[in-house]
Amino acid sequence: MTKIAFSPCPNDTFVFHAAVHGLIEDAPKLEVTYADIDKTNYWAAKEEGPEIMKISFAALPWVLSNYQLIPCGGALGRGCGPLVLTKNKIKDATALTGKKVAVPSDRSTAYLLFRLWAQQKIPGGLGEIVVMPFEEIMPAVQKGEIAAGLVIHEARFTYEQYQLHLVSDLGSWWEEDTGLPIPLGVIIAKRELDGDKIAKWIQDSVHFAWKHPELSKSYIMEHAQELSEEVAASHIDLYVNQYTADLGNDGFEAIESLLGRAMKEGLVPDFDLKLLRK
The missing domain is CATH 3.40.190.10 (Periplasmic binding protein-like II)
Structure with missing residues (x-):
């Protein structure tokens, strides 16, 4: 076996x-x-x-x-990358400077993509990054408990049900940045x-x-x-x-x-x- x-x-x-x-x-x-x-x-x-x-x-x-x-x-x-979501629509990613963000894991591809993206798009740096079970992230963003959430899996297809807004599709960013x-x-x-x-x-x-x-x-x-x-x-x-x-x-x-x-x-x-x- x-x-x-x-x-x-x-x-x-x-x-x-x-x-x-x-x-x-x-x-x-x-x-x-x-x-x-x-x-x-x-x-x-x-x-x-x-x-x-x-x-x-x-x-x-x-x-x-x-x-x-x-x-x-x-x-x-x-076309299958993780997404960065917020409760309210923001003009650009710099609005997340110093803000609290939830991620589903700190040892995942989604996390690495998020950190590499943030270093490029948020030069002032993020605030606290908290690890949260992925099924809890969208409700927490919706309630305003965190400024933004990194989501994976089927959340790509369901986040609009929570009235959330897309800040970045990290898959699209990665493909544009690397061609890979x-x-x-x-x-x-x-x-x-x-x-x-x-x-x-x-x-x-x-x-x-x-x-x-x-x-x-x-x-x-x-x-x-x-x-x-x-x-x-x-x-x-x-x-x-x-x-x-x-x-x-x-x-x-x-x-x-x-x-x-x-x-x-x-x-x-x-x-x-x-x-x-x-």
Whole structure:
């Protein structure tokens, strides 16, 4: 039995449905722990973490000595970045100078993108940055408890229900700034395991999901945290793409650019970028 941890989000359950349910010939039997990425980011940094995990690309610098990057099964793409939201419409980002902002994690790609964006767009600097469960951020912004919130996941599709205003789509900013896709979530595996074999059955599970999308629907909705089928389908369409099947050169360049810039700004520990491809 191989222990694996990934989130209950529709993109992850879509990707791993076939492997979890014994529909992929070469996949091992999987013991699944469903955990949001903010939890797996820290769990992976501990020695007792499971053999295979889904974490944020931003957490890689803390874990690459023990885990290898698997070049498929993750979330990386265009038009799928986190959003910065406020209660009232503001003229530009400098209005957030010295203000309190909530983020869903301080070890996530969303957080790195936010900090890199803020350094460029808010030269006077932010005020307090607080970590808050992502489902609490939009209500807190709506109530005026915080000046702005960084949101991820399905909040892209629901923030207008809270009468909130978009300050910046950090995915669009990143793509304009670099020309590269956005690295969000990545699959990692213990270094003593055969990474090529793991990549093969994960790729097979991805392709099976695309070929037979109807088979995974009940599994996806069982774990979809009260999302509607329409929102779950939009989530999958946005986060499961060509990079999920294979990171490719663009994918690796995006990861190296994000983590290289973050390392230069002191947002992540120093590490050898070559470990990303080993």
